[in-house]
Amino acid sequence: xxxxxxxxxTVDAPPGDSIEARAIIRxxxxxxxxxxxxxxxxxxxxxxxxxxSAGIVLAVAFGVSVFVHERRQGRPATLVxxxxxxxxxxxxxxxxxxxxxxxxxxxxxxxLLLACGVMGxxxxxxxxxxxxxxxxxPFTAEMRDSDTFRHxxxxxxxxWGSYFLIRAAVRLVAxxxxxxxxxxxxxxxxxxxxxxxxxxxxxxxTLGVFRRSDQWSALLAGAEGGPPQVxxx
Numbered sequence: 360x361x362x363x364x365x366x367x368x369t370v371d372a373p374p375g376d377s378i379e380a381r382a383i384i385r386x387x388x389x390x391x392x393x394x395x396x397x398x399x400x401x402x403x404x405x406x407x408x409x410x411x412s413a414g415i416v417l418a419v420a421f422g423v424s425v426f427v428h429e430r431r432q433g434r435p436a437t438l439v440x441x442x443x444x445x446x447x448x449x450x451x452x453x454x455x456x457x458x459x460x461x462x463x464x465x466x467x468x469x470x471l472l473l474a475c476g477v478m479g480x481x482x483x484x485x486x487x488x489x490x491x492x493x494x495x496x497p498f499t500a501e502m503r504d505s506d507t508f509r510h511x512x513x514x515x516x517x518x519w520g521s522y523f524l525i526r527a528a529v530r531l532v533a534x535x536x537x538x539x540x541x542x543x544x545x546x547x548x549x550x551x552x553x554x555x556x557x558x559x560x561x562x563x564x565t566l567g568v569f570r571r572s573d574q575w576s577a578l579l580a581g582a583e584g585g586p587p588q589v590x591x592x
Contacts, residue, residue: 394442396551415453422446470527477520486516507572
């Protein structure tokens with residue numbers, strides 16, 4: 360009786376959009392800036408044009424509308440969930456204190472909380488960026504279970520946690536030495552530009568490691584223009 364060799368299982372390429380780094384950054388970058396900087400910008404405009412309470416309410420409304428939009432688009436919205444939780448925390452403290460300075464000073468405490476959460480997830484062996492990665496690109500189950508993915512996510516998580524720690528220190532110095540309006544400027548400059556730069560580094564680093572991997576280089580090459588699967592049929 361003839362025994363036929365069973366074919367090796369195929370590994371599907373990542374579905375959906377392009378995995379080119381530039382395409383991912385163009386697609387995700389505006390959402391990252393919106394989620395991170397949008398509520399603060401909305402608050403500042405509402406505060407200056409109407410009043411403190413109006414600014415806080417508008418910031419919350421902005422966060423809720425973004426969350427609803429992302430869910431309707433079918434995205435996991437992990438980043439939006441975090442941003443919405445931060446917005447609600449700011450609102451509670453800001454409304455109870457009745458002070459714009461207290462509301463804005465929360466940025467420092469929030470950065471520290473983010474740094475602790477990110478670094479804590481790394482210490483626990485469950486790096487936070489592994490969960491957020493689904494908002495950037497739908498990695499396959501095989502890719503998420505690989506040693507390559509775990510290594511990349513540990514490195515990226517450590518870098519983002521360090522960024523939040525440094526940002527908290529910079530903002531603390533600005534709060535203690537500058538006026539409120541200048542402090543807001545420091546908050547803005549330490550937010551959107553660095554978020555875009557870190558996103559770009561994270562994407563290029565992640566794809567670079569996967570492309571250099573013996574396990575995944577052929578898969579990514581296929582997804583970018585060759586056959587969509589790895590392994591003999």
